[in-house]
Amino acid sequence: MRKKACFWLWTFSILLLCGCAEPRILEEVGLITTYGLDLAKNGSILGTIVELKIDPRAAQDVVILETEAFSIRGIRNNANKKSSKRLASGQLRVIVYGEEFLKQGNTGIAETLTNDPSVSDLTYLAMADGPAREILQVKAIHIPDIGIHLFDLIDQNTKGKVIPSATLQEVLHNHYAVGIEPIMPILRKEGKEGIGFSGVALFKGSKLVGKISTHQSFYLTLIIDKYKGGIKDIEIKSSKFKPRNRRLNKTVASIDSLDSSSDIKLINKEKPEFDINIKLSGRLLEVTSKIDLGNPESIKLIEKAITKSMTKEIEKLIAYCQTKETDIFGLGEIYRSSVKHSKLTDEKWYSMFKEAKVNVNVDFSVKRTGLIE
Amino acid sequence: MFFKKLFSSKSTLEHKNMDLIPETRDKMSAEFKKRLQDSADILENEIGISGMTLFSIGTLIDKNMLHRDIIDPLKDLPFDSMQKIMEHLSIGEIDQSSSMEKAVKAALDGCVIIYLEGNSTVLLAKIPSEVGRSVSYSQNESLVIGPQMAFTESIMTNITLVRNYIKNSSLCIENLQAGARTNKLVSIVYINGIASEQMVGSLRKRIQEIKIDGILDSSMLEQLLAENSLTIFPQMALTERPDRVSDWLLKGKLAVFVDGSSLAIVCPQSFMEFFQSMEDSNVNWQIATFWRLLRFIALFLSVFFTALYVASLTYHYEVIPQTLLFTLSESRAKVPFPPIVEALLLEFIMELLREAGARLPTKVGQTMGIVGGIVIGTAAVDAGFTSNILIIIISLGALGSFVTPSYTMGNVIRIIRFPLIILAGCLGFYGMMYGFCFLLLHLLRQSSLGSPYLAPFYPPRFADWKDSIIRLPLSFTNKRPDLTMAEDEYKYDPIRAKKHT
Structure with a gap:
């Protein structure tokens, strides 16, 4: 009897809790899909919010609100004053940072956002080449909703491995973990109506220290990720190939179905020395020079040339990162996991990484040349 | 309280004396009428020359049979003993009784009481009138592939249908009565040697312990038999398909039929089995x-x-x-x-x-x-x-x-x-x-006749998962489910079963 009474008491007390749950009915909420964060003049933050306000009677569903505040939460609160629906960030997909905002460093890239349980860990982060508000203010006929357009743009290219993945979770992890630094894709306004990727931003802690081009980011992906079915044009610098086109003074090989795997090993613990072995295979589709693809000899020649040019590019990328003291490859994590009691700190690794020796071995093989042989 | 009174009065000594068959025809007639509240449909036919009288309830007997099989062969012959009368009757179901109580109950079941003055016993010849419909299509559990017959409201027809599926001498049919006032015939059907004896015992006990004045349908009996009468979930299956009942009997379950109901109760039943159809075994x-x-x-x-x-x-x-x-x-x-x-x-x-x-x-x-x-x-x-x-x-x-x-x-x-x-x-x-x-x-x-309701998932019986949310080929499932606690665990020899697979 007592048990039963207890049960009913519980049940009813749970029903009494109903008042405590705060309903956020879909049509009463203004959905923030994108945040743009820039540095304002007086040290405050200039926030640009893309709000999705769905109304079948309205011609446009997207509202862009700009406010200034000293905190990221403050931006939302201030923007609320301009919105007819209560703003909520549960549908946040993309956060775009202005270049200046990240250059100053120590901004706490996105910590405050992770305190909000409704913000997804899979929100994409990106940096604008210039102010973020310019990207969000792009108006074009083919872009009815800039928030969704940006999300689809980043999502599609991340999944296709054109740019490295930079979700909130990944960036924060790389930021806090010792021995790896965060990266973000760079978005650039192209002309009046276009937005595209211009490269990848490199960070040291939370401070922007360098940029690499999209061409280089391909090699970055080769090291830190796996390719499955990618496409890439690779420049070959070799005197053995004669260009087909006289005006083009270089040879380009087009490879598709690119499969890659990489393996990083620490070979010297005292003076950090790493071996990066990259295995790569693909289908050779096109070579812009007069060469007989049916000849196994010439295929070998191409393989050799591509291997050489790739090795060079990767070495160049690593050297650049070393000068900027940013270990985006996560070599420090490998060092930390292979050396016992290393007591590695960020500061310690910055200087160690700069001095580290990295040997790059690329193994490229042509699977076949085209589908019809 | 009411029930207690009703049943306790039965056992008094006074009542036992009243139960004897009266000696004279007039007394018998009066007693019979008294017991049936002087009902208008009481039939009393005096036939022959030796003072033989037939008592019956006219609405419950087949009058053609009464004339053809009882009155015609007996009307011109002199009789002095019950034995001789029996020899002249060509009726299958015939019984002898010296209890008035039993005689009246039989009359309510469609019997003719053959009374001979001076005898302490009467003959009970069963010639019930057939009210009901013939076997028809299953309406509520129709199948595309499989037999189309469904139970009717006659318990005899229903058991005949099951007997036709399971032609086995160990098919047991136990008759009980339920309902203090309706006196419904309730039959427990199971296969001896497969069905768990413990379950049969507990089901029998439950039916006997039911104290209610009337049971009109098996769906009502099902609610009375269930362990937890407060739950919304059904704990026993109701089905109108004889093939379904036979299939479940072979798995070791028990079926309960109620006279006048076209649904059979089958138990024990698990939650999963409510989502299985007979057609699943046919495809x-x-x-x-x-x-x-x-x-x-x-x-x-x-x-x-x-x-x-x-x-x-x-x-x-x-x-x-x-x-x-x-x-x-x-x-x-x-x-x-x-x-x-x-x-x-x-x-x-x-x-x-x-x-x-x-x-x-x-x-x-x-x-x-x-x-x-x-x-x-x-x-x-x-x-x-x-x-x-x-x-x-x-x-x-x-x-x-x-x-x-x-x-x-x-x-x-x-x-x-x-x-x-x-x-x-x-x-x-x-x-x-x-x-x-x-x-x-x-x-x-929840449980159904003592078996866990969420079997075979909880408690986990992995062997029974083969026939639960999925169904593996018949040759894989030679074991009877643990749910029924069957006496004979295997549908066929497990060694031979291995050869099949």
Whole structure:
């Protein structure tokens, strides 16, 4: 009897809790899909919010609100004053940072956002080449909703491995973990109506220290990720190939179905020395020079040339990162996991990484040349 | 208290003296009439020359048989003993009794009492009038592949049907009576050597212990036999298919038939078995597995889909996929109610339509479909009453509940949605989980004739999973389910079974 009474008491007390749950009915909420964060003049933050306000009677569903505040939460609160629906960030997909905002460093890239349980860990982060508000203010006929357009743009290219993945979770992890630094894709306004990727931003802690081009980011992906079915044009610098086109003074090989795997090993613990072995295979589709693809000899020649040019590019990328003291490859994590009691700190690794020796071995093989042989 | 009085008065000594067959014809006639409250349909035929009298209830006997098989052979002959009368009768079911009580009961069962003055016993010749229908198609559990016969209201026909499927000498039929006033014949049917003796004993005891004045149908008896009369879930299966009953008997279950009912009770029954159809055994195992998974998905859709809609629209807008955001918000924009009111309203309309369709005669019922289609389908959305996405969800849920092969379980699924929708509307996903956990715990606590309700999943009996939510080929499932605690565990020799596979 007592048990039963207890049960009913519980049940009813749970029903009494109903008042405590705060309903956020879909049509009463203004959905923030994108945040743009820039540095304002007086040290405050200039926030640009893309709000999705769905109304079948309205011609446009997207509202862009700009406010200034000293905190990221403050931006939302201030923007609320301009919105007819209560703003909520549960549908946040993309956060775009202005270049200046990240250059100053120590901004706490996105910590405050992770305190909000409704913000997804899979929100994409990106940096604008210039102010973020310019990207969000792009108006074009083919872009009815800039928030969704940006999300689809980043999502599609991340999944296709054109740019490295930079979700909130990944960036924060790389930021806090010792021995790896965060990266973000760079978005650039192209002309009046276009937005595209211009490269990848490199960070040291939370401070922007360098940029690499999209061409280089391909090699970055080769090291830190796996390719499955990618496409890439690779420049070959070799005197053995004669260009087909006289005006083009270089040879380009087009490879598709690119499969890659990489393996990083620490070979010297005292003076950090790493071996990066990259295995790569693909289908050779096109070579812009007069060469007989049916000849196994010439295929070998191409393989050799591509291997050489790739090795060079990767070495160049690593050297650049070393000068900027940013270990985006996560070599420090490998060092930390292979050396016992290393007591590695960020500061310690910055200087160690700069001095580290990295040997790059690329193994490229042509699977076949085209589908019809 | 009333029952106690009724039964205790029976055993008094005075009553025993009253029970003897009266010596004279007049006394017998008076006693018979008294016991049947001087009913207008009492028949009393005096025949022959030796003072033989037939007592019967005219409405319960076959009058043709009375004349052809009893009056005709006896009318011109002199008799002095019961033995001699019996020799002249060509009736199959004939009995002798010296108890008035038993004689009257037999008369109520369609017997003619043959009374000979000076004898302390009477003959009871059974010639009941056949009221009822012939065996027809199964309406509520129809199959495409498989036999089409269904039980009728006559218990004899029903047992005949089962006997035709299981031609085995160990098929046991135990007759009991239930209902202090209706005196219904209740039969327990099982296969001796397969069915658990303990279960037979406990079922018998339960039927004997029922104290109620009248049982009219087996569905009523099922409610009285169930362990937990407060739960919404059915604990025993009701079926109108003789092949289904036979299949279950072979698995070691027990069946209960009630005279006058076209449904057999089968127990013990697990929750999973309510989602199995007889047709599953009649088609290939791949198809059967697909159907069973389909029904299981339908169960979840039906119970949780509307609640999910309410919870995500009221509290968890984060989980709505981006592509759905537009369509959802646009259809919701015109609706003046919060999601919970909208959902309850539409579910209510759906239930109204179903109930109206079930109660109306078939010819009027067809118009219900049109009314429902127009009212719900288009007008409600045009009027801004509900969003069209909710209509899809509600109709999916309704469809899902009708997929369940068992009608009783289908009703339950439709009803348990309502508390879940309310919980979802009050507390979001948290409330839904609360409701789900409550349901799960409740199901775990139920049992059917002592067997766990969630078998074979809890307690886990992996061997029985082969015939639960999936169905493997018949050659894989030679073991009887643990649920029934069968005396003979294997359907056929396990060593030979291995050769089959």
